[in-house]
Amino acid sequence: MSDTLVRPSAEAADKSRAARLLGQALRSREIAVFAVLVLLLVVATIANPRFLVGSDGWRDLLVTPSILLLLAVGQTAVIITRNVDLSVGSTVGLTAYAVGKIFVEFPGIPVVVVFVIGALIGAVLGLINGALVAFGRVPALVVTLGTMYIYRGVFLEWAGSDRINAGDLPGRFLSLGTKQVLTIPVLTIIALVVLAVVGFYLRSMRSGREFYAIGSDPAAARLYGLPVTRRVLGAFILCGALAGLAGVFYAARYGTVSSGAGRNLELESVAAAVIGGVAIFGGTGTVWGAGIGAFLLVTIDRVLPLLGISDFWQRAVVGALIIAAVALDRVLSLRRERQLKQARDEARNAS
């Protein structure tokens, strides 16, 4: 997203290499958000060294964002196609509870199988969303708002006042919530692998690039003969499957699943994507940005209380970040538009 059609003018060529690099870095949303994250970590560590160096501190720093990271990746794939999935929070809750029930019924079931089942349940729920959006041609906002309530309703009906307790889950599953390999938590490793795979797919595979084309102009994509229906369906299935996986993570990490599990996660996943530079109207943004956005959101939630900032301000800061991210997008796109116009005019005058 950083290359433009602007021809380097004589002025620009004079600029030092460092200034150009800095300019590029500022234009790259991923790096900008990452810089904010690093700054936040530095401040938090100065305020309280245990935040980073304590054995719990390091682990929590990495493992806490893993659930939102998965959701942000799925959400990004959907948003890029100019859709949105508001049902992911309900999907997380429903699969987390299903995972608990599976362990109650079949205590000896291998953990890997449970991960696969969780992802499959999510994929089916995502397929329902995708089918309604792709075939019914109903706006995704409306469809997934509806399924958000329906999935939550099914969950409430199923769970009632019952809940999954840590005692219902086997120790080998719960220990995954804190297990570390070379000090990196296992859940974080899985989430990062997912991020890398989806990131590669969207960036380098032909079908992945079609997601962007569809989001930039759905009508043109259709006219051009791109398989719009199949890609949109694919995006929703991916998003659902990752939400299902996030549900398994939730059960392993928190150990208790009641009917409120996963509430509000859908909005946080959209927020993470937007902060990470994914345009809400589709067509631009990367899962890398969304992933860093997810890390930033979760870490802010943990750092602000550490600095003694009250609950209300924590939410306000997140809101300000979202608005700042959108405003930055707007400023940058206006500037680029101006530069392009200028380049065009210069080209005209020259000829």
Add this chain to the structure above:
Amino acid sequence: MKLHTRRIASLASVTLIAGLGLAACGDDSGSGSDSGGSGDSASITMLPKNLGNPYFDASTTGAETAAGEFGGELEEVGPETATPDSQVSFINTAAQQGVDSLIVSANDPTAICDALNEARDAGVKVVTFDSDTDTECRDIFVNQADAAGIAKAQVDLIAEQIGDKGKIAILSAAANATNQNAWIKLMEEDLAANHPNIELVDTVYGDDDDQKSFDQTSALLSRNPDLAGIVSPTTVGIAAAARYLSSSEYKGKVALTGLGTPDQMRAYIKDGTVTEFALWNPTDLGYLSAYVANALASEEITGEEGDTFEAGDLGEYTVGADGEVLLGEPFVFNAENIDDFSF
């Protein structure tokens, strides 16, 4: 134009599906009762908030034990979901059957009032337990615990676990939760008056959300690494804090207590994260409620303040102001007794 109508059609179908879903939720069936009628022994109908709830299963077990002791007939009925209006039909049925007394845990303090008063006009004595109605709709409310008792039990537990000195923090529910705030205020007063060496350094709010309570515990500990103990006067909070502690470097170093349920806390009692926590005992609550119902039915008491009666193993009770009977001190759960409970 064609696209337009299709869109409306699909919207309509979504609405329809949603409507069907809602209709399915409204279905509240439950077990009806057909025995009844007053004989020599007191006939009592027990109406919890909903069936299939382990907490109320425990209270019904207690009530059945009591009925066995005084030779009464006890029957449990109830809705499947704890919605405000779902109890009305069960109250009407009990009134028509002419049972001697009705024990109810109200899903709503006012919604079932009319039905209860009709039943009382028909001669049914009404006892509420666990969750009260407005005072004019029942004869006696069996209160599981009062604020002072709950606050004192928690302060005593934490003081004992940390050797009566050190820094403690509170992990509460929402910042505006009435119950929790009342308890916290009483705990602060108790600490100031009776435990000068314990310092309350922080109060954080987990909003009764597992995830938030868990993350707040993590923040609390990194902010106060020299913390001696945490008190969480909410069942969600204490379970989340226990889960965090059980997998952290603070396990066994930071004491944790508060109000929890045995099912949620069993794993953490067994692995040594938590030694003792408190809650009222729902079995005792049901037991006492059945004795109250029997005393009312046999006209041993009328529900006036100062009436006294015997409640089997629990001893003698006196009716307090507003027709309330207080169960007593909260019950303390630990490794020895936790397996006796399932709720």
